Amino acid sequence: MYRYDSFDKRLVDERVAQFRDQTRRFLIGELTEDEFRPLRLQNGLYIQRHAPMFRISIPYGMLSSRQLRMLARIARVYDRGYGHFSTRQNLQLNWPRLEDVPDMLADLASVEMHAIQTSGNDVRNITSDHFAGVAQDEIVDPRPYCELIRQWAALHPEFAYLPRKFKIAITGAVNDRTAVWLHDVGLVLTKNDAGEIGFRVIAGGGMGRTPIIGHVIREFLPRAEILNYLDAILRTYNRLGRRDNKWKARIKILVKERTPEQFARDVDDEWQHLAGGPATVTDAEFARLDTYFTVPPYEAFAGDDSGHKAAVADNRGFSNWVKRNVHPHKVPGYAIVTLSLKRPGVPPGDATSDQMDAIADLADRYSFSEISASHEQNLILRDVRQADLFELWTRLKPLGLATPNIGLLTDIVCCPGGDFCSLANAKSIPIAEAITRRFDDLDYLHDIGEIDLNMSGCMNACGQHHIGHIGVLGVDKSGAEWYQVSIGGAQGNDASLGKVIGPSFAAADMPDVVARLIETYIDHRHADERFIDTVRRVGVEPFKERVYAATH
Amino acid sequence: MPQLIRDRSLVDDRYALVRDAASLADLPDGVPVIVPLSFWLEWRGALIARGETGVWLAPADHPGALADDVERLPVIAIDFPQFTDGRGYSHARLLRERYHYAGELRAIGDVARDQLYYLAQCGFDAFQIPDGRDAGAALSAFADFSDGYQSTTARAPWFRRRQAAATPGDVWFPCS
Numbered sequence: 001m002y003r004y005d006s007f008d009k010r011l012v013d014e015r016v017a018q019f020r021d022q023t024r025r026f027l028i029g030e031l032t033e034d035e036f037r038p039l040r041l042q043n044g045l046y047i048q049r050h051a052p053m054f055r056i057s058i059p060y061g062m063l064s065s066r067q068l069r070m071l072a073r074i075a076r077v078y079d080r081g082y083g084h085f086s087t088r089q090n091l092q093l094n095w096p097r098l099e100d101v102p103d104m105l106a107d108l109a110s111v112e113m114h115a116i117q118t119s120g121n122d123v124r125n126i127t128s129d130h131f132a133g134v135a136q137d138e139i140v141d142p143r144p145y146c147e148l149i150r151q152w153a154a155l156h157p158e159f160a161y162l163p164r165k166f167k168i169a170i171t172g173a174v175n176d177r178t179a180v181w182l183h184d185v186g187l188v189l190t191k192n193d194a195g196e197i198g199f200r201v202i203a204g205g206g207m208g209r210t211p212i213i214g215h216v217i218r219e220f221l222p223r224a225e226i227l228n229y230l231d232a233i234l235r236t237y238n239r240l241g242r243r244d245n246k247w248k249a250r251i252k253i254l255v256k257e258r259t260p261e262q263f264a265r266d267v268d269d270e271w272q273h274l275a276g277g278p279a280t281v282t283d284a285e286f287a288r289l290d291t292y293f294t295v296p297p298y299e300a301f302a303g304d305d306s307g308h309k310a311a312v313a314d315n316r317g318f319s320n321w322v323k324r325n326v327h328p329h330k331v332p333g334y335a336i337v338t339l340s341l342k343r344p345g346v347p348p349g350d351a352t353s354d355q356m357d358a359i360a361d362l363a364d365r366y367s368f369s370e371i372s373a374s375h376e377q378n379l380i381l382r383d384v385r386q387a388d389l390f391e392l393w394t395r396l397k398p399l400g401l402a403t404p405n406i407g408l409l410t411d412i413v414c415c416p417g418g419d420f421c422s423l424a425n426a427k428s429i430p431i432a433e434a435i436t437r438r439f440d441d442l443d444y445l446h447d448i449g450e451i452d453l454n455m456s457g458c459m460n461a462c463g464q465h466h467i468g469h470i471g472v473l474g475v476d477k478s479g480a481e482w483y484q485v486s487i488g489g490a491q492g493n494d495a496s497l498g499k500v501i502g503p504s505f506a507a508a509d510m511p512d513v514v515a516r517l518i519e520t521y522i523d524h525r526h527a528d529e530r531f532i533d534t535v536r537r538v539g540v541e542p543f544k545e546r547v548y549a550a551t552h
Numbered sequence: 553m554p555q556l557i558r559d560r561s562l563v564d565d566r567y568a569l570v571r572d573a574a575s576l577a578d579l580p581d582g583v584p585v586i587v588p589l590s591f592w593l594e595w596r597g598a599l600i601a602r603g604e605t606g607v608w609l610a611p612a613d614h615p616g617a618l619a620d621d622v623e624r625l626p627v628i629a630i631d632f633p634q635f636t637d638g639r640g641y642s643h644a645r646l647l648r649e650r651y652h653y654a655g656e657l658r659a660i661g662d663v664a665r666d667q668l669y670y671l672a673q674c675g676f677d678a679f680q681i682p683d684g685r686d687a688g689a690a691l692s693a694f695a696d697f698s699d700g701y702q703s704t705t706a707r708a709p710w711f712r713r714r715q716a717a718a719t720p721g722d723v724w725f726p727c728s
Contacts, residue, residue, distance in 0.1 A: 007710065010698060018696045022666060031666075038636050039666055121636070151701040151710075157673035158645060158704070161638025227703070238642045243611075273650055278712060279703035285711040 001062050001370060002147045002292045004112040011155065012109045015116055019043045020102035027099070042122055042160065044115025045101055053420070054096045055118040056108060058373050060128035060146035060170070061089035065360035065369040070111040072356035078104050083356070084416060085341060085349040087464050088167070089127050089373045090118055094420050116154055121162045123153035123234070127169045129177045130374035133293060134382045136330050140172035140189035140197055144289035145226070148281065149187075152227050159234045163241035164249035166234070167206075174493075179375065179467060181205050181214045181495040184251045185233060190220070197223045203233060203263065204255030207461035211497045212252045215260035217267060223286065225271075227279040232270035240266070296368040296383055301333025305386035320446065321393055321404040335389060337367075337381040338374070339396060340403040340411065344436045347429040348414040349377030358399050366392050375464075376413055378406065407450045409518070410436045413464055417457030417474065418481070424457030426474025426481035431455060431510050438511035448518055451531040452491070467491045469532040470517060471498040472510070483510055487517065487543055488535045496536075501544045513547055520546045555687035557668075558656065558678040560694055562687055565680070567606060567627060569660060586629050586658075589613045592621075608660060611639040615646045622653040627678070632661035641674045648675035648705045665690035669697055675705035 004012070019039070026036040046053040056071065063071075071091055075083045078100045079093040086092050096104060108114055117124055128146045129135065149168065153159075159166070169178040172189035180186035186202035199221045205214025221229050233251075240258075242248045255263045312319045327336040339359060342348050351359075359379060363371050366388050367381040374380060379401075384392060396402035405411045412435065415421065417428030432455055439445055454468030465471035471486040482504040489498030505513050518531075520543045525534045535543070556565040567584045570576045570591070579585065584604035592599060592607045599605045606627030609615060618628060628647060630640040640659065647653040658678035659671050664685055671679065672694060681687035703709040 007699065007714075011700065014697050035635075035664065035666070121638075155697065155700055156702050157670035157700065158641045158702075159638070160670055161636050161641070227709075231703075235642045235645075239639055243637060243639075277703070278708050282711065282715060284715050288711075 001064060001143070002059075002289075008112070008151075009109070012112070012114050012116070015043075015114065015155065016102065016105045016109050019105060023098065023102055038120055038161070040098075040101075041120035042117055043101070043105065044118035045098070046119060047422070051095045052098050052101070054093045054101060054104065054115065055086070056091045056093070056113065056115050057118045057125045058089050058091060058113075059150045060126050060132070060143060061130050061373040061375075062132075062143065063371045063373065064111075065363040065371065067111045067113055068356050068360040068363070068371055070107060070113070072353040072360070074104055074107055075356070076353040081354075082350055082352045084347065085351065085373050085377050085379065087349075087375050087377060087413060087415070087462055088125055089130075089375055090125055091373075092416070094416065119165070120160075121164050121166075122160050123156060123162075123166045123168065126150050126153065127167070127178055127183075127375060129171045129173055130372045130380050131177060131327065131336055131382075132172070132372070134329055134331075134334075134336055135173050135177075136328050137174040138172055138330065139174065139191060141293060142170045142172040142189055143293045144286065145172075145187070145189060145223070146170050147289055147292065148285070149226070149230070152230065152279075156234075158231075159238060162234070162238055163243045164246070164251075166237070166251065168230075176492050176495075177374075179464065179491040179495070182207055182211070182464075182467060182491070183214065185230070186214055187226075192220055199223065199226060199229075201229065201233075203267075204252045204260060206250055206252040207464055207466045208250065209247050209459040209461075210250075210252065211461070211466040212256065213495055213497065214252075215255060215263075217260060217264035224281050224283075225275055227281055228274040228277060229267070229271050231279060232267045232274055236263070236266045236270055298331050298334065298383070299385070301331075301386075303332050305333055308386040308389055311390040315390075317404075318390060318393055320442065321402055322389065324404040324408060324446075325402070325406045326389060329383070331383075333386050335384050335386050337384045337389070337392065338406045339379045339381065339401040340405055341378050341401070342405060342411050342436070343400055343403045344433065344440065346400070347416070347419075348412050348432055351379070355399055355401065359401070362392065362395060376406075376411065378411070404442070405445065407452075408445050409439050409448055409451050409453055409514075410445060411453075412436065413452065413454040413468070415456050415460075415462035417455075417463075421457060421462075423460055424474060425459075425476035426457050426483065427507075428455045428457040428463060428472075428474055431472065431474075431483065431507060434507075434511045435514050438515060448522070449530055452489075453514070454489070464491075465489070466497050467495060468498060469530075469535065470514065475504055477504070481507060483507065483513075485513055485517075485547075487540060488532070490532050499540050501540055502548055512550070516547045516550055517543055554683060555681045556658075556678060557681060557687055557691065558658075560691060562691070569608070569629070569680070584626075586627060586660075589617055593617065606656075606658075608658075609640075609643055611637050611643075613643075615643045615651065618647070618653075619651045622647070622651050622655075625653075625655055627656040627658055628653060629658040629660045629680075630676075632659060632663060632667075635662040635664060635667055641670065644671070644674040644676055645705055665693040668693040673700065673702075673704040673706050 044055040084092040169183040188200040201218040202214040418424040455472040456463035456465040457474040467489040484504040486498030586606040608629035
């Protein structure tokens with residue numbers, strides 16, 4: 001993975017010093033709250049319901065075991081011994097003290113991490129495929145490109161005060177695992193007929209109050225032009241994006257109002273002045289970045305491990321876990337293992353400091369000391385020998401990290417909601433908890449099969465409810481917490497937005513509502529059809545009828 | 553009185569910043585002024601006859617409106633009604649890099665030390681610090697960062713300079 005050189009380190013250290021001074025001036029009254037707010041946001045610090053919320057950047061979701069141990073330490077020393085892995089591959093701490101944040105940043109800097117631009121109206125953490133570099137369906141490894149764009153985005157002088165936040169996702173695989181169609185800019189690495197690497201550029205997607213699937217504004221952008229082209233997109237947005245209304249300030253509204261075709265022309269007009277200019281990326285720079293993402297020293301295996309196959313045949317618990325939590329690896333004899341951060345009694349995406357330390361140890365032992373975080377709020381050991389899977393499973397179980405539910409109904413994606421977040425209309429975690437408890441029969445859960453349940457506590461859609469096969473949105477109705485349900489949303493190559501099935505429900509009804517949606521699916525499904533496929537085939541009506549016949 | 557930083561020092565401001573027509577009428581002839589773009593477009597001839605004139609741009613103005621005047625104007629100012637409105641950063645780069653404006657480029661309005669480093673990278677060389685803010689203390693902000701990754705008005709991107717250090721003679725120089 002990427003390692004800082006003295007230049008990278010110096011910039012992060014300078015940022016820590018700058019923010020330390022800004023915090024000092026705020027605390028002695030030299031900076032007003034209005035002056036300080038955008039500055040603290042650009043350093044990852046929100047003021048939340050109970051305390052500040054501090055968001056640490058995990059660039060494109062990649063962590064070393066050393067970094068994960070530091071996250072564990074920071075959560076233990078400055079917070080309450082746990083952290084929340086977010087839907088944008090970041091880590092959030094809910095109970096830090098403002099006065100401690102400069103020290104937390106300094107600790108992060110010591111392991112080449114930071115909180116730069118994890119909130120605020122700027123370019124946020126670049127997100128990517130949590131299987132990057134190890135997936136079987138990968139065309140181009142996105143990580144060197146993520147790092148290039150991370151550097152471009154970090155402390156960009158022109159784009160620190162955009163109309164609104166700006167999120168970029170990058171994938172290089174056949175199957176999108178990044179929700180690339182639902183970002184301000186989505187970049188799909190691809191190769192043209194001549195074998196040259198470039199980007200398919202998608203713009204104007206997003207969730208939030210006005211969910212929109214993005215539009216392709218350029219089919220093939222040669223990779224050397226990527227920074228020029230991003231400068232052109234951001235400059236167009238910075239100059240023309242709406243600033244009169246917070247809810248209309250995202251780039252998706254600009255793209256919609258100008259039309260995607262006109263927006264693409266606007267960007268091209270800007271780009272033609274920048275193309276071939278100083279920010280054109282050299283082959284030498286691509287080659288330099290590639291050297292950070294080399295292939296680890298894999299052992300040569302002829303094929304699948306026979307001992308592993310025997311263990312799968314022998315042990316039902318293990319085979320369930322393998323079926324759900326282990327994904328094929330591009331190298332024979334290896335596997336990608338997802339550690340589930342979803343289990344009853346724990347908010348989705350939360351991990352304790354002790355768990356983080358244990359995962360770091362397991363990464364050292366089984367997976368070349370690297371971990372990735374997924375936007376589904378789980379952690380991944382990327383390079384595990386098949387021969388080690390059984391032993392790893394037995395170690396994960398007592399840690400509560402082996403719930404065999406990846407991709408299943410209880411692998412709920414969920415924001416912190418009204419328990420923590422001051423923006424939320426409604427709690428999300430207790431609803432996720434009630435649903436998880438209702439579906440505690442593992443056989444039934446596996447029979448239901450792949451289904452994405454996403455839950456957000458408000459319109460900001462941090463729980464990405466628009467792309468849930470079942471999406472749940474917390475709404476406020478005269479001071480009471482209600483839940484609006486949509487179905488038919490999906491991430492991936494055929495991304496779609498969920499449709500609201502009707503009037504919202506009280507919290508206590510939610511487990512029954514989900515149960516009826518599932519029963520409807522089971523009644524209608526064809527042999528191997530997933531929930532989303534059944535919804536697409538039969539439409540929303542049968543689901544709606546069943547749910548409202550019972551509850552109203 | 554607002555204080556002016558130019559070329560990283562505190563200097564006296566020769567210009568009167570004109571926000572409306574009435575205040576322009578009140579000024580004696582010959583006092584150098586910085587007028588809104590709309591005044592310049594409407595009364596250009598009269599303003600030139602009157603004396604030394606600069607122009608300021610509002611966030612919604614297009615810097616291309618001054619493309620033909622970049623040789624003539626001794627100062628162009630860009631207004632930040634709130635520091636969180638970042639349009640002026642792009643305007644500055646366009647003036648410097650696309651329209652090759654080489655005169656004084658001044659940030660006016662809600663300008664504070666915490667924005668100076670980024671503003672300077674985008675081509676500003678003068679900063680009008682409003683009353684109540686310590687312009688002297690703000691001078692240290694130009695050193696908040698020693699460098700950066702991006703291609704800006706002030707520097708080539710780091711990857712080119714790093715590479716050039718390894719292979720001399722192969723570097724892009726910034727546009728201005």
